[in-house]
Amino acid sequence: MDLASALRAFVRIVERGSITAAAADLGVSQPAVSKLLRNLEAHTGARLIERNARAMRPTTQGSALYEASNAALAMIDAAIEAVRSDAGVISGSLRVHGPACVGERHLHRIVMAFQDAHPAVAVELILDNRSVDLIHENVDLAIRMGPPTDQSLILRRIGFSRRILVASPAYLARRGPVRNCEDLGDHHVIVTNASLRDGVLPLRRGDEKVDVPLSPRLTTNNAQVLVDALKAGRGVGTAQVLLVADELKRGELVRVLSDYEIEPTEFFLVYPSLKFLRPTVRAFIDFAAPALRRVEGIF
Secondary structure, rough: OOOOHHHHHHHHHHHOOOOHHHHHHHHHHOHHHHHHHHHHHHHOOOOOOOEOOOOOEHHHHHHHHHHHHHHHHHHHHHHHHHHHHHOOOOOOOEEEEHHHHHHHHHHHHHHHHHHHHHOOOOEEEEEEOOOOOOOOOOOOOEEEEOOOOOOOOEEEEEEEEEEEEEOOHHHHHHHOOOHHHHHHHOOOOEEOOOOOEEEEEEEEEOOOOEEOOOOOOOEOHHHHHHHHHOOOOOEEEEEEHHHHHHHHOOOOOOOOOOEEEEEEEEEEEEEEEOOOHHHHHHHHHHHHHHHOOOOEEOO
């Protein structure tokens, strides 16, 4: 029996709760993973996984083996990568998660620049607007908007993302200017889900804070939909500067209520504290953090 392969399969079964999902992660067939688990249970002389119709969970013996083998395998992987990095080569795989808006505009360019510097690294870039479970989904690191609540994660703070109000010149020419916060109630307003707090838009001007009640014409969880709607003249909207910097320079969008900004969003790079930090992951964090801080709109 290949003990290392069996332990890796077992770890993924525990983390994914499924032989099928573990097989997909490992790039092997479901029968192969089932066989590795059977062999490992025979080798240890203990039942390691409880099976039922809904999920697979480790037994008491299985939990103990998972805690020991997961840390050991991570340290072995890190040690092998460290030897390679000592030889001047950063290599291996990297799974990175980020919100779609930041990923489409900026993160994918940072990933490609990292691969230009380290061509032996294979990256899987996952972009969507959900909060992933880094351990369960085998993600090495993620960009999070807002402070994560999971105490098991290690945080590297990137900074704050500026958020402003914008509209197209055509919309303002048609509907008239927005002279003060109260005028927003007379305009078509487009927002992302994250902008409002119980129907209120929190604005600030220096130390002054103003809560503006709004009834948006369009609310979306997709930042690109919001930007496209604003450029099409559909209304006044909330936007992160990092998503509309180019449109502002080209004059496709202009700031509204330029003295005010929306409460900014905090950005973090996060990674699991339970994993031994591999040199490839560390190298990407050291590369990506300053690159993200250079993005216009992050301070």
